Amino acid sequence: MAMKTAAFQKCINPGCGAQFDCTESIFKCPRCGDLLDIQYNWDEIAVPKKLAEFGRRWANRDKPPDFSGVWRFRELLDFCPDEHKITIGEGQTILQQNRPIAQHLGMKPDRLFLQYEGLNPSGSFKDNGMTAAFSHAKMVGAKSCACASTGNTSASVALYAQSCGLKCTVFIGSGRIAFGKLSQAMDYGAQTIQIQGDFDDCMKQVQDVCVELGLYLLNSLNPFRLEGQKTIMFRIIEALGWQTPDWIVVPGGNLGNSSAFGKAFAELKQLGLIDRIPRMAIINATGADTLTDLVNNRKLAWNGGQVDQKIIDDYYADLTARHFSPHTCASAIEISRPVNLKKCLRAIDVCKGIVRAVTDEEICDAKALIGKFGLGCEPASAATVAGLKHLLAEGIIAKEERVACVLTGHPLKDPNVTVNYHKDRQGQFSNPPLSAPNDLQEIIKLIR
Helix, strand or coil: CCCCCCEEEEECCCCCCCEEECCCCCCCCCCCCCCEEEEECHHHCCCCCCHHHHHHHHHHCCCHHHHCCCHHHHHHHCCCCHHHCCCCCCCCCEEEECHHHHHHCCCCCCCEEEEEHHHCCCCECHHHHHHHHHHHHHHCCCCEEEEEECCHHHHHHHHHHHHHCCEEEEEEECCCCCHHHHHHHHHCCCEEEEECCCHHHHHHHHHHHHHHHCCEECCCCCHHHHHHHCHHHHHHHHHCCCCCCCEEEEECCCCHHHHHHHHHHHHHHHCCCCCCCCEEEEEEECCECHHHHHHHHCCCCCHHHCCCHHHHHHHHHHHHHCCCCCCCCCHHHCCCCCCCHHHHHHHHHHCCCEEEEECHHHHHHHHHHHHHHCCCCCHHHHHHHHHHHHHHHHCCCCCCCCEEEEECECHHHCHHHHHHHHHCCCCCCCCCCCCCCCCHHHHHHHCC
């Protein structure tokens, strides 16, 4: 396929470093099996001299690429020609300054910001990545696609597949998906296959199926997906008047977001578009804390790309031997073998990042707090505020530092967690419904 772009795919393993054209549909390095990156010949791209220049495209909201919160920044992910770009209006998100939650956490009131990705068309951050990945799928002529999912990915893949005419198959684990999310995949017409196993089992099967049948893989193993997810950081910077925050706090599941964010900041710094890189905190659930354990206890690190694979292999072998399966109410991050682990280690290195884990009880309390004073979110999103509380108590994040927590999904993604928390009085912010007889005076007595 003759198509010249300034981008190429490159293996992240420094011992390999193989390069491939962007017209190739591959999701792992064919030579060594490691992860692939999208890299750019920046001198061939007309990148604006200042980030603020991207904001001018808001004046062209009648043009779909300029309306998109992803393609508005297209020079920073310039891997396909305009005629292949797919958009359904993703990235119309907001960065909410949240004084009540900041004060509750003991921060200076104007220091906390919530990046709300629930406003995307499918209700989660995944749409940022899917608009990029489906654009690449169209560029390479894909006709059918597949993904493994804990929920949000299936919803987003099904929506974008429907919008651009690709057949779509979704693999989910048995009983391991929020029905609010599964309902979307079914509604958008995807074929759903439930596998007897967890997400990690589904992830292995979908890779094999895609190779066997030549399907286009849409999990975050796909490097083009992460290019779209970079733009979440661009929009945070945009909303802060083109300034970077001191900290980014993000949930840690398959580690695509943290990987994409680290890459985004490294590229912006390289291009001279920012003068400093914010720090990043990645928050796991204690029931799915692979990254926390590997980084904090096993001392796994990027090490210039020379990642100690034996530490990872031994860790995963132990999970297998113990028949371990992750469990957390935050289904979006219920993953024990994150596919983007190595890229995340690089992001930790770039952003001087740290990793923490929080309990389901802390997640549910933080979710209720966000709902009470913010915009509401899915459980995984609330791990950010729960983690921030820990980091403030530890003195790692100072109360006067400017912090942006990424809220990855809409509260209706997993309504059961919300309803049960309140009606069963599970935490300090529970707000259960009151029962009253059909009597005016008795009802009035209950009005607060």
